[in-house]
Amino acid sequence: MATRTVAVARPRAASQRTTLGMWLFGARAILKGMALTHRHFLRNLWGFIRRKPTVFTVQYPEQRLPFPNAFRGMPVLVQMDNGKERCVACGLCEWACPTDCITIYPAETADEIERHPEVFDINMSRCMFCGLCEEACPEEAIVMSHNVEISAFSRRGTLWHKDDLLVPVSKLAPRLEHIRGSYDR
Amino acid sequence: MSQDTLERLRERFPTDVIAVDRYRGDASATVRPESLLDVARFAKDDPALRFDMLLDVTAVDYIGQEPRFEVVHHLYSTTHHHRLRLKARVPEKDPTLPSVTPVWVGANWLERETYDMYGIRFSGHPDLRRIYLYDEFEGHPLRKDYPKEKRQPLIGPGSRHGASVVDEHPYAVDLPPPVHDKGMLGSELMRIQLGPSHPATHGTVRIVVDLDGETIVNADVQVGYLHRGFEKECESGFYYQAIPYTDRLNYCSAILCNVGYCMAVEKLFGIETPPRCQFLRVIAGELARIADHFVCLGATALELSAFTPFLYGLQARELVWDLVDALCGGRVTSNYIRIGGVSADMPGGFADLVRQNIPKTLHLLGEMEGLLTENPIFRARMEGVGRLPAEELIAYGVCGPLLRAAGVDLDLRRAQPYLVYDQLDFDVPLGSHGDNMDRYLVRVEEIRQSARIIEQCLRMIPDGPVDTDDPTIRWPAKSRVYTRMEELIDQFKQVTEGPKPPPGEVYVGTESANGEIGFFLVSDGTGKPYKCRARTPSFSNMQPLARMIQGRLLADMVPTFDLINMIGGECDR
Numbered sequence: 001m002a003t004r005t006v007a008v009a010r011p012r013a014a015s016q017r018t019t020l021g022m023w024l025f026g027a028r029a030i031l032k033g034m035a036l037t038h039r040h041f042l043r044n045l046w047g048f049i050r051r052k053p054t055v056f057t058v059q060y061p062e063q064r065l066p067f068p069n070a071f072r073g074m075p076v077l078v079q080m081d082n083g084k085e086r087c088v089a090c091g092l093c094e095w096a097c098p099t100d101c102i103t104i105y106p107a108e109t110a111d112e113i114e115r116h117p118e119v120f121d122i123n124m125s126r127c128m129f130c131g132l133c134e135e136a137c138p139e140e141a142i143v144m145s146h147n148v149e150i151s152a153f154s155r156r157g158t159l160w161h162k163d164d165l166l167v168p169v170s171k172l173a174p175r176l177e178h179i180r181g182s183y184d185r
Numbered sequence: 186m187s188q189d190t191l192e193r194l195r196e197r198f199p200t201d202v203i204a205v206d207r208y209r210g211d212a213s214a215t216v217r218p219e220s221l222l223d224v225a226r227f228a229k230d231d232p233a234l235r236f237d238m239l240l241d242v243t244a245v246d247y248i249g250q251e252p253r254f255e256v257v258h259h260l261y262s263t264t265h266h267h268r269l270r271l272k273a274r275v276p277e278k279d280p281t282l283p284s285v286t287p288v289w290v291g292a293n294w295l296e297r298e299t300y301d302m303y304g305i306r307f308s309g310h311p312d313l314r315r316i317y318l319y320d321e322f323e324g325h326p327l328r329k330d331y332p333k334e335k336r337q338p339l340i341g342p343g344s345r346h347g348a349s350v351v352d353e354h355p356y357a358v359d360l361p362p363p364v365h366d367k368g369m370l371g372s373e374l375m376r377i378q379l380g381p382s383h384p385a386t387h388g389t390v391r392i393v394v395d396l397d398g399e400t401i402v403n404a405d406v407q408v409g410y411l412h413r414g415f416e417k418e419c420e421s422g423f424y425y426q427a428i429p430y431t432d433r434l435n436y437c438s439a440i441l442c443n444v445g446y447c448m449a450v451e452k453l454f455g456i457e458t459p460p461r462c463q464f465l466r467v468i469a470g471e472l473a474r475i476a477d478h479f480v481c482l483g484a485t486a487l488e489l490s491a492f493t494p495f496l497y498g499l500q501a502r503e504l505v506w507d508l509v510d511a512l513c514g515g516r517v518t519s520n521y522i523r524i525g526g527v528s529a530d531m532p533g534g535f536a537d538l539v540r541q542n543i544p545k546t547l548h549l550l551g552e553m554e555g556l557l558t559e560n561p562i563f564r565a566r567m568e569g570v571g572r573l574p575a576e577e578l579i580a581y582g583v584c585g586p587l588l589r590a591a592g593v594d595l596d597l598r599r600a601q602p603y604l605v606y607d608q609l610d611f612d613v614p615l616g617s618h619g620d621n622m623d624r625y626l627v628r629v630e631e632i633r634q635s636a637r638i639i640e641q642c643l644r645m646i647p648d649g650p651v652d653t654d655d656p657t658i659r660w661p662a663k664s665r666v667y668t669r670m671e672e673l674i675d676q677f678k679q680v681t682e683g684p685k686p687p688p689g690e691v692y693v694g695t696e697s698a699n700g701e702i703g704f705f706l707v708s709d710g711t712g713k714p715y716k717c718r719a720r721t722p723s724f725s726n727m728q729p730l731a732r733m734i735q736g737r738l739l740a741d742m743v744p745t746f747d748l749i750n751m752i753g754g755e756c757d758r
Contacts, residue, residue, distance in 0.1 A: 026561035
């Protein structure tokens with residue numbers, strides 16, 4: 001196909017107009033702009049009267065927008081139905097993490113899956129929600145959730161431990177479905 | 186063509202050019218350090234070469250070898266559209282190289298950066314100060330023997346030097362001597378500091394200006410307040426771990442940085458991506474370009490006190506970011522492109538969502554234009570302001586909408602088509618005056634063209650895989666990782682060792698929203714880049730700002746700075 005160059009069209013320069021023409025032109029441009037903003041104002045006012053708001057702004061936190069399935073919020077650990085984590089403490093997410101925000105101490109248990117993380121900490125002040133941990137995980141044990149409201153009053157509060165990170169598998173169904181679709185090809 | 190370049194150089198300088206090399210299509214020539222300036226002058230002036238633009242100066246630290254440092258210049262010809270890498274080695278004992286500032290004035294900042302990061306001194310440089318780091322900083326951080334973890338105290342009270350630093354330099358900086366040191370009425374010039382945190386310097390940049398009344402006599406632009414060691418970080422991680430960091434270069438159009446980086450790594454591997462992947466990259470990249478231009482236009486209007494167009498611009502960007510969010514999973518930092526592919530295919534219904542949102546975006550653009558383009562106040566602040574001749578812009582290494590506004594037809598999507606841009610139909614808008622008005626109009630038109638490109642891509646996108654099928658590069662399919670031993674081992678190897686490209690060095694330049702973003706990668710055969718250099722448009726576009734505003738009113742600084750669209754993350758890396 002073809003690309004070509006085009007010259008941008010500039011408004012006529014002042015030297016090409018008379019002073020009166022310049023004034024009229026300027027006045028027209030300003031009136032045009034005012035008409036535009038007033039149109040927006042009246043439309044929004046009409047929407048307000050009819051109780052069908054046309055305003056683009058979302059009144060967070062009272063109103064919330066739905067997240068798309070692909071959305072990556074904070075990483076969480078998948079909790080199996082027996083209340084245990086699915087993680088086997090292999091450490092791949094620790095390797096993949098560019099910011100080194102994950103800390104894992106592996107340990108052994110008497111359960112059927114005999115390896116688990118004794119400590120699984122994520123430093124949320126360093127995490128950048130890139131999702132590489134999720135992509136690296138061979139067990140579908142760490143996934144990105146839709147939770148982004150993780151502000152804390154102290155730096156200590158940004159350190160999330162294993163118990164805080166566990167989320168029941170039933171709540172993560174849309175995300176699990178999404179990653180099965182996108183990482184399986 | 187590049188064979189001719191090298192042969193011509195060899196022919197002219199049989200003894201000074203030590204070695205020539207072509208790797209994956211990149212022409213590079215190593216010259217003797219003492220003859221660098223002659224070769225550079227020839228490369229610029231020779232009609233067959235005509236390398237009028239210096240894109241980048243950087244160095245590579247080959248620790249343990251002698252000579253230790255290799256200073257690398259990347260050249261580009263705006264007439265012939267070819268590239269050359271000019272290299273010269275300097276020893277560790279006396280790392281001095283002649284400066285190429287007499288040939289390309291834009292080498293000024295680039296050499297200052299190389300001096301700052303590697304400690305290489307450039308003889309004949311007019312103003313060899315540190316550029317990113319503060320004067321008291323000890324050592325040169327990109328040298329391989331500078332540990333990444335090393336911490337140094339910041340200057341100011343309580344630092345190594347205590348309060349004495351502040352006493353000696355009471356927030357003063359040494360500027361190059363002004364054109365004249367007395368004002369019009371015989372009074373002294375007034376020195377004003379704009380920034381680093383000034384509402385008009387969004388991002389952090391400090392502009393020190395000497396004023397004669399309202400007129401700027403002399404200006405010094407100081408960048409580096411957002412420097413966070415991008416290159417050092419990249420060198421310490423695997424190739425795939427740098428992708429989220431490239432998001433944070435230009436956070437207004439992160440995907441374009443992703444694309445540039447991943448294309449450079451792919452060139453290092455010598456692989457091609459499947460067509461569907463390339464179309465997806467173009468779609469995502471053009472969405473990012475639209476978002477970037479809206480931020481630039483909106484912020485410009487805002488800082489000229491026009492608040493309404495800014496809100497319309499952000500609303501339009503929000504509609505674009507809804508699309509980016511649905512595609513990539515993140516609005517600002519998308520982390521979408523992968524080496525050899527993309528992270529996810531288009532979700533169901535994405536094409537419909539694009540066809541629904543993009544017309545709304547263009548409608549908002551029309552409203553923005555209606556408020557601005559013909560407005561007499563806006564025009565008075567834009568027309569004839571910030572002009573610089575095209576030759577000077579080229580010498581400074583300026584590219585992107587800034588250069589196109591000066592009438593130079595340089596768009597890498599057209600000049601050196603990559604991905605699938607050669608199959609697409611789009612216009613490259615050019616300005617005629619090179620002032621702020623043209624810069625504004627070029628960006629407006631580019632939004633429309635990007636929308637056209639997206640529409641065409643959605644129509645043309647073929648079915649098929651979105652990843653290269655090379656198992657040494659892309660991670661294995663997850664369902665097989667869960668169930669099969671071989672793929673599980675493969676996954677562990679891929680994550681803990683990273684894909685390993687063959688040794689070599691490549692440069693890939695792509696057209697980002699503000700100009701050419703280039704990645705220069707040096708591989709030593711391991712899973713981590715030996716050198717990862719980002720040539721960012723904001724840095725080179727910021728350099729001529731001081732020239733653009735010289736002799737103008739202080740108020741003219743604001744729109745000029747805004748339309749350069751400096752992104753702190755990209756400029757300061």
